[in-house]
Amino acid sequence: MKKITIAALMLLTALLVGCMSPINPISGTTAPIFTQTLGPTVDVTTLPTADPNIKVRAYGILNGEEVAVKCEFSARGSFAYGYFSEIPELKRGDAPEGFTELGEDNIINEVGKNLVIAQLDDQGKIFNLTVFKYITGISYFEDKEYIALINTVTNTDKQDFSFGYGEVSLPLFAKSGDGVNAGINYYCHEHQPFYSPADGEVIAAENGVVNLYIQELDATLCVAHLLDIDPAVELIGTRIEAGALLGYTGGVGPSGFPEMHLELLAGRREGYAGYTNPIETVRMLAYDVRLLFDQRDAVRTDNPQYIPYNVNAGGNAGYGLAARENGYIYFLNPEDGNRIYRMKNDGTEQEKITSDRAKFLTVCEGWVYYSSPGNGLHFFRSKVDGSAREKLYETSMSNFTILGDTIYMETVTSSERLHVLKNDGSGYTRISSGKVRSPFYYKGLLYTCAVRSDMQVYTTKEYLSDEGELAYSYDKLKGIRATNIVAVDDKLYFANADDEDKLYCANLDGTEETLLYDATVADINIYNGYLYFTNVGDYSRVYRCALDGSDSGAIMNTSYCCNLSIAGDWLFYNINNDTGNAYRYNLITGESVKVK
Numbered sequence: 323m324k325k326i327t328i329a330a331l332m333l334l335t336a337l338l339v340g341c342m343s344p345i346n347p348i349s350g351t352t353a354p355i356f357t358q359t360l361g362p363t364v365d366v367t368t369l370p371t372a373d374p375n376i377k378v379r380a381y382g383i384l385n386g387e388e389v390a391v392k393c394e395f396s397a398r399g400s401f402a403y404g405y406f407s408e409i410p411e412l413k414r415g416d417a418p419e420g421f422t423e424l425g426e427d428n429i430i431n432e433v434g435k436n437l438v439i440a441q442l443d444d445q446g447k448i449f450n451l452t453v454f455k456y457i458t459g460i461s462y463f464e465d466k467e468y469i470a471l472i473n474t475v476t477n478t479d480k481q482d483f484s485f486g487y488g489e490v491s492l493p494l495f496a497k498s499g500d501g502v503n504a505g506i507n508y509y510c511h512e513h514q515p516f517y518s519p520a521d522g523e524v525i526a527a528e529n530g531v532v533n534l535y536i537q538e539l540d541a542t543l544c545v546a547h548l549l550d551i552d553p554a555v556e557l558i559g560t561r562i563e564a565g566a567l568l569g570y571t572g573g574v575g576p577s578g579f580p581e582m583h584l585e586l587l588a589g590r591r592e593g594y595a596g597y598t599n600p601i602e603t604v605r606m607l608a609y610d611v612r613l614l615f616d617q618r619d620a621v622r623t624d625n626p627q628y629i630p631y632n633v634n635a636g637g638n639a640g641y642g643l644a645a646r647e648n649g650y651i652y653f654l655n656p657e658d659g660n661r662i663y664r665m666k667n668d669g670t671e672q673e674k675i676t677s678d679r680a681k682f683l684t685v686c687e688g689w690v691y692y693s694s695p696g697n698g699l700h701f702f703r704s705k706v707d708g709s710a711r712e713k714l715y716e717t718s719m720s721n722f723t724i725l726g727d728t729i730y731m732e733t734v735t736s737s738e739r740l741h742v743l744k745n746d747g748s749g750y751t752r753i754s755s756g757k758v759r760s761p762f763y764y765k766g767l768l769y770t771c772a773v774r775s776d777m778q779v780y781t782t783k784e785y786l787s788d789e790g791e792l793a794y795s796y797d798k799l800k801g802i803r804a805t806n807i808v809a810v811d812d813k814l815y816f817a818n819a820d821d822e823d824k825l826y827c828a829n830l831d832g833t834e835e836t837l838l839y840d841a842t843v844a845d846i847n848i849y850n851g852y853l854y855f856t857n858v859g860d861y862s863r864v865y866r867c868a869l870d871g872s873d874s875g876a877i878m879n880t881s882y883c884c885n886l887s888i889a890g891d892w893l894f895y896n897i898n899n900d901t902g903n904a905y906r907y908n909l910i911t912g913e914s915v916k917v918k
Contacts, residue, residue: 377395378396378439379395380430380439381457381605381607382433382457382460385431390430390431391432391457393424393439399442400442400446401424402421402422402440403421405437406420407436408436409436414449433460435462436453436455437457438453438454456610456613458588459495459604459608461494462613467612467613469620471611473620474564474620474621475517475518475519476514476517477517477625478627478628479622480628484688486509486630486686486688487514487630488508489508489509489648490508491507491509491576491577491579491648492506492575500598501600504594504595505584505608505611506584507576507577507581507582509648510572510582511571512549512571514570514571515571515628516545516548516567516582517565517623518543518567518568519564519621520536520543521538521563521564522534522537522543522562523537524554524558524560524568525592527557528551530548530551531548531593531594532544534568535590539609541589541609542592543584543611543614544583544591544594545584547573547574547580547581547582548582549580550569551568554568565623565625577667578891583596586610586611588609595608629766631686631725631763632685632686632691632723642682642684643885643895643896643904644683644887644888644894645887646667647688649667650664653683653917655674655904655917656902656903657903658674659679661678662676662680662683662690662692669908675690675706675707676692678692678694684723685706689705689745690705691714699734700713700718701713701718701743702714712747713747717734717750718733719732723761728744728784730753730761730763730768738773740754740782753796754770757772758773759771762807764830765809765812765830767783771807773805777803777805778799778803779798779803779807779814780796781795781796782796799832802816802828804816804818805823806823808846811869813828813829813830815827817843818835823858824837824840824841825838825841826838839855839865841865843856843858843865844858844884845883848888849888849893851868852866852867853869855886857876860876861882862884864876864877864878864886864907878914882898883896883898884896884898891908891910892908893906893907894917895907904916
């Protein structure tokens with residue numbers, strides 16, 4: 323059989339080439355931002371004469387337990403179908419060689435790319451063709467294309483998405499609530515840049531959702547759960563290239579953790595299909611978003627790259643009672659000698675993962691980092707399932723955080739000065755000359771409070787010296803003296819050493835200090851738009867307030883709380899007169915239980 327060029331195919335009357343959007347609007351949706359109606363569909367019967375105006379829709383369905391393709395037509399006719407690695411060269415009047423007659427139910431019980439629907443005349447000869455390179459409702463791709471997609475939006479070459487940034491939290495067409503997921507969700511960190519994975523036109527940006535129309539596919543990429551979409555707002559109505567900055571991550575998804583949601587919808591659309599549409603509607607509308615990288619490499623630019631870091635939700639992961647990564651919470655269990663356990667965010671599936679007694683825990687990119695009191699407080703790590711245990715360095719620390727391949731720590735064995743250590747155990751280097759506390763990473767800088775340097779706040783970052791050697795800055799942040807510091811939404815929140823450790827906020831450069839809460843505070847943490855802390859003047863009960871200082875008050879009556887650490891939806895804490903135990907408070911339900 324001869325082959326045909328695209329130009330030749332375009333000469334055929336009513337021929338549609340490429341990704342075809344639905345002929346009629348979609349019905350059956352419950353999402354308020356996605357309201358459509360569906361016109362009548364006529365069942366296929368054979369007519370003596372072919373209709374040149376017939377249009378075709380094809381989409382994935384579940385036929386029993388198997389995925390199949392449903393075809394619909396705007397008028398009556400006789401049809402046949404075939405999948406082809408290359409589109410055959412055909413003209414009107416040719417015999418439909420390689421095609422299979424479409425049955426009365428209009429269902430094709432096989433799926434693939436390059437589906438060709440042939441409209442037949444009353445002689446059984448080809449009259450028109452419709453070509454679907456891809457079909458909505460079909461999942462085509464696996465790891466390779468997903469890696470290219472994530473590496474493009476993060477501008478990195480990360481390969482392992484089993485842990486940390488990039489692990490799928492909700493796959494395409496997975497059930498979610500009363501409907502199904504119209505896209506792919508993956509876990510992410512907050513405040514990371516999100517770059518466009520395709521060329522296109524930014525047609526909408528509102529409420530954390532960005533819509534990019536991709537003319538090549540006649541489809542719209544919908545990106546949801548962005549925390550900051552200001553870059554995309556500036557681009558509305560303009561054409562952009564793959565790699566353009568659209569916004570910053572950090573919006574919470576269905577898992578309760580920061581996620582990104584990507585879906586690819588047929589046609590030019592604003593809004594997104596989300597999670598509440600029924601499966602029939604979603605399969606009519608949604609393409610597999612990974613087709614953006616069908617046989618294509620990731621797009622790399624000179625933009626800043628994604629940097630992995632421990633994503634504990636609380637401000638002071640170094641207190642070490644608990645940390646989280648993806649859908650798991652990792653914590654120290656005093657009932658079992660402070661060995662490390664983990665559980666799902668809902669409190670289920672609790673299991674022990676280490677035999678070491680541990681202290682000062684955090685998790686990053688699939689590794690649990692901790693010091694072990696039974697091993698000289700030396701620094702260890704293991705995989706999150708407890709395997710591959712190794713000693714990183716013969717030092718002990720009281721607080722630490724991880725940024726990229728660098729561990730920043732307060733070392734007990736060196737008067738709690740700030741040191742760095744590479745995550746392979748190399749490069750142990752002292753940064754500060756005096757004792758520090760409260761290491762906290764935010765947007766490229768590590769913030770610490772210098773306890774023996776008049777409580778000044780310092781910032782640290784990694785850089786290459788003029789000689790090409792790895793070095794670390796240690797710069798005083800003018801204007802702020804603090805005993806505890808965290809950052810969110812481009813603001814610093816801290817216990818102000820100049821005003822009896824009361825709760826203040828300031829700009830990232832230390833300017834415009836503002837009193838938020840008129841009480842001495844400690845153990846500041848951040849969760850879902852609120853600051854959590856102990857109110858020292860009220861017997862160290864746990865309080866919270868909004869980021870502007872409003873909506874403040876105690877969240878429970880327990881006194882003498884300390885060592886607050888928020889991980890997922892849980893606040894872990896100790897009680898000063900009960901140091902052999904730990905407790906966890908559910909920030910959703912308000913229930914507090916003993917850790918065991």
